[in-house]
Amino acid sequence: MDLGITDRVAIVTGASSGIGYAIAKELISNNTKVLIAARGEDHLQAAEQTLGQLPGARVASIAVDVTNKDAAQRILDKTMDSFGAPDILVNNAGRAHAGGLLTSSEDDWEEMTAVKLTSMRRMCKAAVPFMQEKGWGRIVNMSSIGGIYPNPKLFISHVLSAAINNLTKSLALEVAADNILVNAIGVGAVKTDNWARNMIPFVRKNNPDLADLSDDDLIARISEKCTPVRRPGAPEDIATLAAYLCSARNNFVTGDTIEASGGADRFM
Structure with a gap:
């Protein structure tokens, strides 16, 4: 399927690995110019080098x-210098945080809110005027099924996911007349790797019977139990959907x- 986004300009945050990297790869494969952003410079440079080897990348x-308060403007400036004004924005930066209300600190709330919600709001505000000027734009915000089916074991993540879903709906209504479509996944x-770092230790701690399993076996066991399709998702599963929504x-x-989510309403 031709997605009709040849020569469009895309921004993907959190794109040095995992879902963000897979989305960037899918967009590049559809002839889009892509600016990838992430915090870790070494991983980011490796990602850029690998993506740059794709045909026509x-x-x-x-x-x-x-x-950082100036991050959105820095990302937009870099995009303009590299490719021109953005047509597509994928807000993927963020991570999961395991724990309930009573075990989460104020620092946890501030950090997670900043990376998942505040940065997304700032990126949208920075990018939308360029899309309005073009009369075309697509925004995809990465959320979680926990924004729909909350799990108290992931209290902060799922509260913020619900906020992301609301931000997405509100912004979509605000800019629909400008031919800018806004969706969340x-x-x-x-x-x-992000899921392994942030979720697997929590799963082991709360499931002693799984503690001795390898990471792969533990993920397989949890997926078999919680996910109707009986496997975990792959980044490419999300990238394909994101690319369509951006197209x-x-x-x-x-x-x-x-x-x-493979039909799941929870994943732990």
Whole structure:
């Protein structure tokens, strides 16, 4: 399927690995110019180098902490210098945080809010005027199925996911007349390094019977138990959906949070 986004300019945050990297790769494969952003410079440069080897690739990068107040403007400036004004924005920066209300600190709340919600709001505000000027734009915000089906074991993440879903709907209504479509993806359990670092230790701690399993076996066991398709998601599963939502083939879907969870309403 031709997605109709040849020569469009895309920004993908949190794109040095995992879901963000897979989305950037999918967009590049559809002839889009892509600016990738992430905090870790070494991983980001490696990602840019690998993506740059794709046929016809046009990719640039910027190492930036999206929680910084000037991050959105820096990302937009780099995009303009590299490729021109953005048509597509994928807000993927963030991570999961395990724990309930009573075990989460004020620092946890501030950090997670900054990286998941505040940075997203700032990126949208910075990018939308360029899309309005063009009369075309697509925004995809990465959320979680926990924004729809909250799990108290992931209290902060799922409260913020619900806020992301609301931000997505509100912005979609605000800019629909400008031919800017805004959607979120409610992600389930996807096998990434991020998920392994932030979720597997919590699963081991709370499931002593699984503690001795390898990471791969533990993920397989949890997926078999919680996910109807009986496997964890792959980053490419999310990237395919994101690319469609970002594309010219999508002309009518906006304001939605689309579940991509293998049919699951929880993943631990």
